[in-house]
Amino acid sequence: MTAGSESGRIAGNLMRFARVLRKAGLPVGPGRMLEAIGAVEAVGMENREDFYWTLHAVFVNRQDQRELFDQAFHIFWRNPRLLERMAGLTIPAPMDEQPAGHEEISRRVAEAMMDPADASQNNGESESEGETEFDASLTWSRGEVLTSRDFEKMSTAEMREARKAIARMRLPIMDVPTRRWRPDPAGARADMRASLRAAMRGGGDIIPLRKRKQQRRHPPLVILCDISGSMEVYSRMFLQFMHAITNDRDRVHTFLFGTRLTNITRHLRHRDVDLALDRVSGAVQDWAGGTRIGQCLHDFNRDWSRRVLGQGAVLLLISDGLDRDAGAGLGAEMQRLHMSCRRLIWLNPLLRYDAFEPRSLGVRAIMPHVDEFRPVHNLDSLKTLTEVLGQPGGRRKESMAKWREIAA
Amino acid sequence: MTASLPQSVDETLALLRQGNYVADRSLATALYLSLSLGRPLFLEGEAGVGKTEIAKVLSSALGRKLLRLQCYEGLDISSAVYEWDYPRQMIEIRLAEAAGDRDRGTLTEDIFSERFLIKRPLLQSLEPDLNGPPVLLIDELDRTDEPFEAYLLELLSDFQVTVPEIGAIKATQRPIVVITSNRTREIHDALKRRCFYYWVDYPNAERELEILRVRAPGTGERLSAEIVGFIQALRSMDLFKLPGVAETIDWAEALVQLDQTDLAPGAVDDTLGVLLKYQDDIARIQGSEANRILTEVKAELAGTE
Numbered sequence: 277m278t279a280g281s282e283s284g285r286i287a288g289n290l291m292r293f294a295r296v297l298r299k300a301g302l303p304v305g306p307g308r309m310l311e312a313i314g315a316v317e318a319v320g321m322e323n324r325e326d327f328y329w330t331l332h333a334v335f336v337n338r339q340d341q342r343e344l345f346d347q348a349f350h351i352f353w354r355n356p357r358l359l360e361r362m363a364g365l366t367i368p369a370p371m372d373e374q375p376a377g378h379e380e381i382s383r384r385v386a387e388a389m390m391d392p393a394d395a396s397q398n399n400g401e402s403e404s405e406g407e408t409e410f411d412a413s414l415t416w417s418r419g420e421v422l423t424s425r426d427f428e429k430m431s432t433a434e435m436r437e438a439r440k441a442i443a444r445m446r447l448p449i450m451d452v453p454t455r456r457w458r459p460d461p462a463g464a465r466a467d468m469r470a471s472l473r474a475a476m477r478g479g480g481d482i483i484p485l486r487k488r489k490q491q492r493r494h495p496p497l498v499i500l501c502d503i504s505g506s507m508e509v510y511s512r513m514f515l516q517f518m519h520a521i522t523n524d525r526d527r528v529h530t531f532l533f534g535t536r537l538t539n540i541t542r543h544l545r546h547r548d549v550d551l552a553l554d555r556v557s558g559a560v561q562d563w564a565g566g567t568r569i570g571q572c573l574h575d576f577n578r579d580w581s582r583r584v585l586g587q588g589a590v591l592l593l594i595s596d597g598l599d600r601d602a603g604a605g606l607g608a609e610m611q612r613l614h615m616s617c618r619r620l621i622w623l624n625p626l627l628r629y630d631a632f633e634p635r636s637l638g639v640r641a642i643m644p645h646v647d648e649f650r651p652v653h654n655l656d657s658l659k660t661l662t663e664v665l666g667q668p669g670g671r672r673k674e675s676m677a678k679w680r681e682i683a684a
Numbered sequence: 685m686t687a688s689l690p691q692s693v694d695e696t697l698a699l700l701r702q703g704n705y706v707a708d709r710s711l712a713t714a715l716y717l718s719l720s721l722g723r724p725l726f727l728e729g730e731a732g733v734g735k736t737e738i739a740k741v742l743s744s745a746l747g748r749k750l751l752r753l754q755c756y757e758g759l760d761i762s763s764a765v766y767e768w769d770y771p772r773q774m775i776e777i778r779l780a781e782a783a784g785d786r787d788r789g790t791l792t793e794d795i796f797s798e799r800f801l802i803k804r805p806l807l808q809s810l811e812p813d814l815n816g817p818p819v820l821l822i823d824e825l826d827r828t829d830e831p832f833e834a835y836l837l838e839l840l841s842d843f844q845v846t847v848p849e850i851g852a853i854k855a856t857q858r859p860i861v862v863i864t865s866n867r868t869r870e871i872h873d874a875l876k877r878r879c880f881y882y883w884v885d886y887p888n889a890e891r892e893l894e895i896l897r898v899r900a901p902g903t904g905e906r907l908s909a910e911i912v913g914f915i916q917a918l919r920s921m922d923l924f925k926l927p928g929v930a931e932t933i934d935w936a937e938a939l940v941q942l943d944q945t946d947l948a949p950g951a952v953d954d955t956l957g958v959l960l961k962y963q964d965d966i967a968r969i970q971g972s973e974a975n976r977i978l979t980e981v982k983a984e985l986a987g988t989e
Contacts, residue, residue, distance in 0.1 A: 454757070454758060454829070455756075455757050455758020456758050456760060456829075456831070457760075468768075468770040469762065469767075469768060469770075472768065472770060472773055472774075472795070473849075475777070476791075476792045476795060476796065481781070483774070483777070526830070577924065578922070578924065582866075582867070582868050583867050583868060583869065583870065584869075586826070586868035586869050587757065587829075587868075587869065608964065612924070612964070
């Protein structure tokens with residue numbers, strides 16, 4: 277084999293590897309590709325470890341991309357037949373060489389390698405049934421249906437699509453005035469410091485009046501999410517939503533509660549969504565169990581409310597209000613919670629039923645102490661939530677009067 | 685009177701004691717480290733456990749000037765570091781104009797000279813002082829916002845402030861910096877990293893009794909013991925806001941003012957507002973619960989006598 281054909285094969289493999297990385301979400305363009313080929317030529321391919329770090333230096337430019345790169349590298353460069361197996365939609369048996377802690381291949385890496393364009397040149401053969409379904413879910417009409425479909429009734433493929441849609445969501449929370457100022461020609465107040473500085477620049481003959489304006493900023497956002505059995509389908513979806521918000525802005529605090537309260541803010545801050553959710557499931561011990569809303573809110577009020585609800589936070593309470601303790605002590609805790617935040621918005625997936633009646637004791641205990649009561653069961657309702665948060669909004673809403681009356 | 689910095693943990697403990705502050709050995713260690721290594725001391729804890737007091741005691745015991753910066757939302761450079769005296773600057777410009785004898789260059793230098801600079805606590809703390817570098821107390825840092833915290837990062841690592849018109853002002857000797865926080869918001873790790881962190885906890889019964897002896901000397905021995913017993917029992921309960929040391933001292937003074945030599949159920953109910961600041965908490969403790977705790981405390985004291 278001549279040297280030329282050898283390097284040509286390497287280039288081809290590198291190109292395929294780069295495509296896999298791009299599919300997995302790393303920003304890899306043709307420029308990077310060329311750099312990678314140059315770098316590999318410069319370093320050589322004698323040593324596997326050198327090869328790894330050469331590609332790492334070229335393709336990875338953020339700390340949270342390391343996991344994905346690491347998995348993709350080990351899978352791609354170890355077993356050339358792997359891609360074919362992937363195309364058959366079977367996750368390969370754990371390889372003995374695989375480093376500890378990486379037994380499970382990241383879903384995104386797997387998906388990226390599974391993609392028909394990458395898996396094989398021979399499209400006709402490799403397109404298995406699963407992939408056909410995946411393609412179908414990408415069509416436009418399907419997307420329309422998706423926005424109004426209940427999370428609970430979604431198939432796995434639809435769930436995946438919904439997760440993607442959620443990851444793209446942005447949350448324009450309202451701005452509130454702060455006590456800081458910034459220069460603004462149309463401002464209401466004179467900025468003396470800037471004015472005099474400008475005067476001296478002109479020699480002091482004229483003092484041009486500079487103005488300043490009050491800065492505005494969004495308040496902190498605190499999310500309390502119920503992860504009890506009755507909420508299971510929804511809470512997994514909301515985790516995706518919470519991850520998207522947490523990484524979109526500062527001052528977001530997230531708590532999960534079932535029978536006990538867990539602060540997952542730090543776990544969600546990881547940019548890679550799979551890794552973040554992995555850490556969350558590691559940290560939370562009461563998935564899909566019972567709910568003790570009163571006790572959990574009590575813990576929140578005592579340990580956290582003073583630490584995260586300062587500075588006028590907006591609070592999202594995501595729960596169906598079904599309480600194992602039948603609302604014991606819930607009213608008082610809700611009142612305290614309501615008094616400590618700027619605005620309390622209750623999101624209840626049960627509200628999707630037109631005939632929803634706030635009859636359960638938990639719901640009736642919560643109802644008097646919320647500023648807003650909204651359904652949250654599909655993509656549409658999540659979208660309207662972003663609109664609601666965007667409005668400044670007073671503390672008391674007319675629409676709440678009806679609910680309070682029914683619940684009383 | 686100026687005193688030199690303590691040379692050991694024991695000396696630090698003695699120094700605080702001399703300023704009527706009863707401290708744990710762990711606190712004295714953190715303080716000693718911060719004094720000897722010239723790093724800020726970051727004190728966090730519930731309201732009323734004596735965080736601010738440490739800075740005050742330190743300045744009086746060492747004979748240093750105390751500079752206090754009370755933080756609040758929107759605290760900015762003009763109220764924390766420096767501000768120009770605009771009215772006087774404008775008069776100066778007007779005078780120069782009227783006299784017409786100065787050229788532009790010198791006027792600029794004149795207007796932005798130290799004469800017109802109003803120094804705020806952070807800039808003042810960098811100035812040399814006859815009694816040695818001052819004690820800078822940055823109180824309740826959690827009340828300000830993140831931008832101010834970020835500004836502090838720069839100041840606390842270099843002890844240098846840049847005024848664009850004058851240039852950099854650097855401290856010849858580092859001030860003693862004490863930062864306090866009530867934890868109504870988490871302070872960023874980057875700032876904590878530059879400091880010695882100490883969590884000021886509620887004192888145990890023995891230490892609290894000692895604090896009462898020092899800070900409220902008019903209180904009888906028996907009353908003090910009962911007060912401390914009662915408050916320690918309250919702290920083990922699930923209340924929204926537990927009473928701090930400041931409340932203990934206030935309560936002792938209030939009871940002495942009411943001529944009580946012994947804790948009586950009626951007096952406890954009447955003065956509960958000194959201890960507990962939330963209506964829910966007061967409603968829970970008042971009456972039978974207070975009675976129960978009081979009986980227990982008295983029984984325990986009788987047992988030890």
